[in-house]
Amino acid sequence: MDIFSQLAAGFxxxxxxxxxxxxxxxxxxxxxxxxxxxxxxxxxxxxxxPFTYTLGVTPAVILLTAMxxxxxxxxxxxxxxxxxxxxxxxxPLLWDGWRMAQNGRPAEALGWTLFAAFxxxxxxxxxxxxxxxxxxxxxxxxxxxxxxxxxxxxxxxxVALGGASLTNAFISMFIGLFIATIGVDxxxxxxxxVFGVPLLADGVEYLTVMVxxxxxxxxxxxxxxxxxxxxxxMGAKVQTKLPKLVDAMRMRATIARSSLIGLLCxxxxxxxxxxxxxxSYGVERQYGEHKGxxxxxxxxxxxxxxxxxxxxxxxxxxxxxxLGIPGSGATAVILGAFLLHGVQPGPQIxxxxxxxxxxxxxSMFVAVFAMCLLGxxxxxxxxxxxxFPEAITSAYVVMLCFIxxxxxxxxxxxxxxxxxxxxxxxLFERFKFPIAPMILGCxxxxxxxxxxxxxxxxxxxxxxxxxxxPVSGTVMLLAAIALGVPVIKAWRETYIPxxxxxxx
Amino acid sequence: xxPVSKFIKLFGxxxxxxxxxxxSGAIQAQEKYPSRPIEIIVPWGPGGGxxxxxxxxxxxxxxxxxxxxxxxxxxxxxxxxGMTKLLVGQPDGHAISVFIADTHALQxxxxxxxxxxxxxxxxxxxxxxxSAIFVPNDSRFKTWADFEKEAKxxxxxxxxxxxxxxxxxxxxxxxxxxKGIKTNAVPFSNPGERYVSILxxxxxxxxxxxxxxxxxxxxxxxxxxxxxxxxxxxxxxxIPVSKELGYNVTxxxxxxxxxxxxxxxxxVKLLADAIAKAAASPEYKSFLKDSYADPNSYLGPAEAExxxxxxxxxxxxLVTSLGK
Numbered sequence: 001m002d003i004f005s006q007l008a009a010g011f012x013x014x015x016x017x018x019x020x021x022x023x024x025x026x027x028x029x030x031x032x033x034x035x036x037x038x039x040x041x042x043x044x045x046x047x048x049x050p051f052t053y054t055l056g057v058t059p060a061v062i063l064l065t066a067m068x069x070x071x072x073x074x075x076x077x078x079x080x081x082x083x084x085x086x087x088x089x090x091x092p093l094l095w096d097g098w099r100m101a102q103n104g105r106p107a108e109a110l111g112w113t114l115f116a117a118f119x120x121x122x123x124x125x126x127x128x129x130x131x132x133x134x135x136x137x138x139x140x141x142x143x144x145x146x147x148x149x150x151x152x153x154x155x156x157x158x159v160a161l162g163g164a165s166l167t168n169a170f171i172s173m174f175i176g177l178f179i180a181t182i183g184v185d186x187x188x189x190x191x192x193x194v195f196g197v198p199l200l201a202d203g204v205e206y207l208t209v210m211v212x213x214x215x216x217x218x219x220x221x222x223x224x225x226x227x228x229x230x231x232x233x234m235g236a237k238v239q240t241k242l243p244k245l246v247d248a249m250r251m252r253a254t255i256a257r258s259s260l261i262g263l264l265c266x267x268x269x270x271x272x273x274x275x276x277x278x279x280s281y282g283v284e285r286q287y288g289e290h291k292g293x294x295x296x297x298x299x300x301x302x303x304x305x306x307x308x309x310x311x312x313x314x315x316x317x318x319x320x321x322x323l324g325i326p327g328s329g330a331t332a333v334i335l336g337a338f339l340l341h342g343v344q345p346g347p348q349i350x351x352x353x354x355x356x357x358x359x360x361x362x363s364m365f366v367a368v369f370a371m372c373l374l375g376x377x378x379x380x381x382x383x384x385x386x387x388f389p390e391a392i393t394s395a396y397v398v399m400l401c402f403i404x405x406x407x408x409x410x411x412x413x414x415x416x417x418x419x420x421x422x423x424x425x426x427l428f429e430r431f432k433f434p435i436a437p438m439i440l441g442c443x444x445x446x447x448x449x450x451x452x453x454x455x456x457x458x459x460x461x462x463x464x465x466x467x468x469x470p471v472s473g474t475v476m477l478l479a480a481i482a483l484g485v486p487v488i489k490a491w492r493e494t495y496i497p498x499x500x501x502x503x504x
Numbered sequence: 505x506x507p508v509s510k511f512i513k514l515f516g517x518x519x520x521x522x523x524x525x526x527x528s529g530a531i532q533a534q535e536k537y538p539s540r541p542i543e544i545i546v547p548w549g550p551g552g553g554x555x556x557x558x559x560x561x562x563x564x565x566x567x568x569x570x571x572x573x574x575x576x577x578x579x580x581x582x583x584x585x586g587m588t589k590l591l592v593g594q595p596d597g598h599a600i601s602v603f604i605a606d607t608h609a610l611q612x613x614x615x616x617x618x619x620x621x622x623x624x625x626x627x628x629x630x631x632x633x634x635s636a637i638f639v640p641n642d643s644r645f646k647t648w649a650d651f652e653k654e655a656k657x658x659x660x661x662x663x664x665x666x667x668x669x670x671x672x673x674x675x676x677x678x679x680x681x682x683k684g685i686k687t688n689a690v691p692f693s694n695p696g697e698r699y700v701s702i703l704x705x706x707x708x709x710x711x712x713x714x715x716x717x718x719x720x721x722x723x724x725x726x727x728x729x730x731x732x733x734x735x736x737x738x739x740x741x742x743i744p745v746s747k748e749l750g751y752n753v754t755x756x757x758x759x760x761x762x763x764x765x766x767x768x769x770x771x772v773k774l775l776a777d778a779i780a781k782a783a784a785s786p787e788y789k790s791f792l793k794d795s796y797a798d799p800n801s802y803l804g805p806a807e808a809e810x811x812x813x814x815x816x817x818x819x820x821x822l823v824t825s826l827g828k
Contacts, residue, residue, distance in 0.1 A: 046575075049559070140704030144690075147697070184584050187691055188669055189610065203585070324719040325699045329549060332695070336556060339719065339794070346723030450693065458663060458690040458707075 007129060010358030013058070014366050022059035023363055026066030027370045031378075033067065034074025034086045036404055040207070041071040041087060041273075042329030049333055057341035058356050064334045065317070065360060066367040071330075072273055072310045073117040073371055077382055080109045080302075082397045084215035084404075088443050089274040089309040091210065092281040095436065096294065096301025103297045110379045111242045112299045114372055116306035121368030123259055124266070124314030129361050132350075135315070136322035139267045144458055145465050148451040149472035149479070150268065151444050154275045156482040157282025158437045166490045169437045172428070176441020177448075179204050186446065187453040206442040208405050208417035213435045215401040216418060217425020219394045224426075227391040242376075243299065254288055254300050255307060262308035266315020272328045273309040273316075274443060280308030286482050314364075321345050321357065537597060537771050541572045544761075545601035547586020549577055553716050553795070554602045557630055557759050560791050564782040569774075582668045583607030584616065591618055595764040597771035600627060603762040605755060606671035608812065612819045613670035620816065624762045625772065626808035628779045631759040633797040634733040635676070636743070637664070638710045638717065638726045640702050648730040648744055651709065652685055659686035663707040665698045666691055672755045673711040675819060676732060678826050679753045702726070713757045714739070715795030732756070739796060755819065758801075760808060776805045 013019060026048075033044030045064050052060035075086025080097040093113065100109040127135070158173045159166065182193045183203025194200045248255070258280040265276035284304040285294050294301045317334075319325040324346040326332035338345050343353060350357055405418040428435050459465040467473050544562050548554040555577065562573030578586040583606060590601040603626070610616050618624065637651070645651040655662050666673035668691045677689045690707055692698035699717065701707040703725060710717075710726070714737075720726045731737055732754050733745040746753055761779060763772060782788055783802040792799055803811055 043577075046555075046577075053563075140700055143701065143704065143706035144692070144697070184588075186668075186693055189582055189584055319696070319700075323699075323703065323725070324723060325703070326696050328696070332549070335719075342794075344719035344722050346719050346725060348723050454691055454697075457669075458688070460688075 003129060006354055006358045007362060009355060010360070010362035011365075013355060013359040014062075014362045018056065018059050019062055019359065019363065022055065022063040023066050023367055023370065026063035027070050027367055027374060029063075030067035030070030031074040031371070031374060034071040034090075035078055036086065036400070041068065042333070044071060045330045045333045049337060052337055053340065057338065057343050058359055060337045060341060061334060061356075061360055062363040062367075064330075064337055065364060066370070068316075068330050068334070069121060069310070069313050069364060069367050070371045070374075072313060073113070073121075073306070073375060076113040076117070076306060077110065077378065078400070080113070081106060081382060082215065082393070082400065083218045084397055084400055085210060087274075088206065088210060089277045089305075091214075091274075091436070091439055091443070092277050092305035093302060094214065095281070096297050096299075099295070099297030100299075100302065101297075105297075107379060108243075108299075109297075109302055110375075110382075112302040113306045114375050114379070115243050115248060116303045117310045117375070118368060118372045119255065120259060120262060120307040120310035121313075121371070122365070124263060124311045125361060125364045125368065127263055128314040128318055128364075132318050132322050135263075135267055135318045139319045139323070139325070141471060142268050143469070144451050144454040145469055145472040146475070147268065148448065148455055149466060149475035150265070150275065150279070151448040151451060153475050153479040153482065154278045154282070154444050155440065155448065156479045157278050157285065158440060159282075159285065159483060159486040165432075166486060168433050172434050173437035173441045176209070176438035176443075177445045178441075179209060179438070180206070180442050180445025181449070186450050187457075204417060204442070205405075205414055206439070206446075208414045209421045209442045210439050211401045211405050212418040212421030213425030213428065213439065215397050216422025217429060217435065219397055220422055220426035221429050222390055222394055224430075227389070227394065247299070251300060251303060254284060254304055257283055257287070258304040258307040259311050262311025263315045265308065266312030267318060268315075273312040275447075276308040276312040277305040278440060278444070280304045282482065286485075317364075321349060321360075537774065538569055538571045540598060541574050542569070542597070542775075543599040544573050544575045545586050545590050545599060546575055546577045547583035547589075547602065547607060548604075553713065554604055554759055556791075556795075558602050560788065561630065561761070561779065561782050564785055564787055565778050568778050568781055582610055582671055584610065587616075587618055590762070590764055591623055593764060595766035597763065597767045597775065600761050600763045600775065602759060604759045605757050605815065606667060606673070608758075608815060609672045609675055609755075609819055610670055611816060612823045613675060620812050621809065623765050625765055625767070625805065626812055627761040627763055627772070627776045627805055628783060629758055629760045629803035629808045629811055630779075630783060630801060631792060631795065631797045632756050632801040633713045633715055633758075633795060634731050634737060634745075634754070635673070635711060635713050635757050636728040636731040636740075638702065638712055638721075638728050639708070640705070641724050641727055643708075643727075645709075645729060648749070651729055655685040655687055659684075660688055662687045662709065663690050663701075664688065664709045664711055665701045665707040666711045667698070668693055672757065672819075675822060675826075676753050676755060677711065679822055680751065682826060683751060713796075715797055718794070718796065737796075753822065755815070755822075758811075758815070760812070772805070780804060 014023065029044065029048060033041060045067055048064060048067060052063055071087065072089060075090035076093050076097065079085045079090040079093040080101050083094055083098045085091045085094060097109045097113065155173065158169050182200060184191055261280045261283060262276045265272060265279060281301065281304055284300055285291050288294060288300055290298055290300055316328055316331050320331045320335055324335070324344065326335045335345065343356070401418055402415055405414045425435055455465065466476050544558040546555045546558045555575065558575045562575055565573055578589045583604065586601060587607065590599055593599045608620065611620065639645050664677055664687045666677065666689045668674070669689070674689050677687055680687070692701055698710065699720065702710045709729070714721060714728065717726055728740055728743045731740060731743050731745045734747045734754055736745055763775065789799065792801055
């Protein structure tokens with residue numbers, strides 16, 4: 001078939017030294033960017049862009065794309081080992097990944113992320129090669145109400161994050177949504193909760209909340225306990241533990257679900273890796289075979305978000321290549337690299353530049369392998385970190401938190417914010433409030449608000465539109481179920497026995 | 505080694521370090537400018553037009569000024585977030601910002617805390633390009649006349665995707681509204697969503713600068729219906745411009761570089777000169793060409809200040825006539 005012969009030519013072209021070097025640099029750079037919280041993927045790709053000016057178009061795009069793929073994986077390390085998510089998309093990895101590492105199985109947790117990233121990487125690139133054009137058509141079906149519905153569905157994963165108390169989970173989420181409203185509103189430019197403080201007008205960067213509440217908050221909790229958790233004993237556990245094929249097969253439903261979610265969220269311009277990751281975890285909590293045990297450190301909770309976020313990459317590249325539409329910050333920068341070299345992505349690119357397109361596809365395959373190889377060898381030394389005394393690792397976590405928060409916007413106030421949210425995170429832990437829903441609210445809040453306002457303006461304030469359109473209607477219905485079932489269940493469990501007791 | 509000599513050595517090292525500290529303090533008092541990186545604030549996300557401009561100019565200026573020009577993106581609220589960032593900083597010449605027509609328009613359409621001319625000074629107008637109304641290539645509107653007819657028949661029904669409310673996109677559409685062409689301006693601040701909105705048929709038209717959708721124009725996914733300019737644009741000879749149709753609205757999109765007011769004049773001059781040099785470079789000229797921009801876009805500080813005032817007056821007059 002034509003695709004395969006072109007892909008073969010592409011593969012041959014990847015192994016040209018210039019392209020291969022670009023690929024290697026991109027993979028390593030992507031890993032570094034992902035590990036540093038605060039240096040987000042988008043920022044990393046932007047920083048790398050000037051270095052590609054002097055390269056040819058093919059190595060330039062290969063480098064940036066390799067960074068993009070690897071960036072969805074590298075953050076898993078800090079999330080699982082330190083409870084500091086490297087990227088917002090890594091937040092769901094904390095819940096089971098970090099827990100599993102705490103249960104004494106860090107190598108296994110990292111092994112599962114490696115498996116998930118590898119599987120999703122190969123899948124997403126294959127899907128891209130085979131179905132680029134129909135996928136791109138699908139992207140055009142989405143309008144503002146559909147974006148909003150997807151965000152609402154993402155927010156319903158709150159029920160999965162509550163731990164013991166659903167009420168506390170909701171309180172925490174609304175606190176997060178409230179934090180997200182601080183600052184200048186995006187649609188009308190109105191100031192909210194600014195109190196005349198110019199620094200608040202900038203809004204609260206979700207990153208400071210994420211890094212502070214998780215990373216610093218965790219350190220504070222340990223500080224209170226006097227860092228007396230004994231470091232893990234050295235043993236056979238240091239070995240990288242890749243999951244057995246049988247175990248992976250047992251998880252095929254989870255894998256299928258999260259792959260689909262990742263691909264779809266990638267294609268939709270308003271969604272992306274972070275939302276894919278949250279939604280996938282939420283769905284797992286609702287429909288997974290082990291939904292009850294999710295959050296206690298089971299592999300499903302690691303695989304679902306990791307597959308979804310890596311799988312979204314291909315979804316994002318499709319509208320860029322086929323339609324010339326950048327769906328996310330990172331793809332916008334890659335588009336910039338194309339244009340800078342006088343290449344214009346769009347329907348014609350497959351005819352005008354077939355070798356470049358297929359070289360890019362082939363390079364993505366190779367990048368997935370390179371990333372996993374890098375990850376495989378990184379696991380062993382990195383896991384050792386957990387065998388250091390707690391006080392020492394905690395010191396590094398604090399440093400990582402502050403560097404990360406500063407790197408995001410070069411803003412000193414953000415460091416105070418990290419401190420503040422560190423304390424808030426600590427208080428949350430102390431009083432058994434879940435932190436995750438607050439982070440969820442902070443991350444999804446601004447997008448939810450923006451897409452809601454756009455919908456209201458577009459459809460003359462008719463809110464029923466959310467339930468009339470096929471896409472948004474379906475997603476809203478799913479969200480209602482996802483939210484309704486656990487709420488009713490919780491209500492029955494607490495109130496009905498109470499009423500019965502009252503009658504007696 | 506005797507302990508005494510060790511002590512002397514230590515003391516000596518300490519004194520040296522102390523001396524160094526004082527010396528550096530003295531140098532700081534008459535600091536050579538620029539001695540540390542100069543931040544370019546982009547009040548928009550990475551990858552967009554303002555961002556590309558900042559990165560291009562920063563790269564060219566790095567060679568002439570011998571310091572780096574890190575780009576800091578501070579998107580939000582039609583550029584207000586970035587303005588806040590510039591204005592809370594020190595007026596010491598270590599931060600400049602990209603400032604575009606849409607943010608300028610906020611002074612008229614919104615209630616900004618800052619005023620151009622008093623809170624910040626322009627260093628240069630870097631890029632001017634006309635805006636246009638685009639439709640998908642297969643749109644039922646063959647010409648602007650078709651669009652006008654339907655907009656008049658169904659006032660407020662046709663959706664036009666714009667950058668944000670209160671932006672020049674919005675002002676221009678409101679002006680057309682006074683001419684009987686009432687449309688619904690729908691804000692999409694994310695460019696990806698904005699372009700999908702018309703290609704997917706969710707909105708009827710798009711208000712944008714040609715340079716920003718170049719790849720979609722060249723690939724025949726979109727075409728312009730009306731260009732807001734006084735004269736026809738060479739690249740689009742067959743497309744009518746606003747003036748010939750009797751619309752007195754040509755708010756051009758412009759991108760400028762500004763600095764906080766109160767910055768020492770000699771630093772402002774140094775920066776402005778370096779920017780002028782960058783704007784005259786062949787590298788920058790080809791950037792303008794690729795953006796479908798006016799090749800004579802550049803205006804120096806004095807002219808830029810007049811330009812900003814003129815644009816502000818034009819917008820105020822327009823908005824007053826719209827009866828805000």
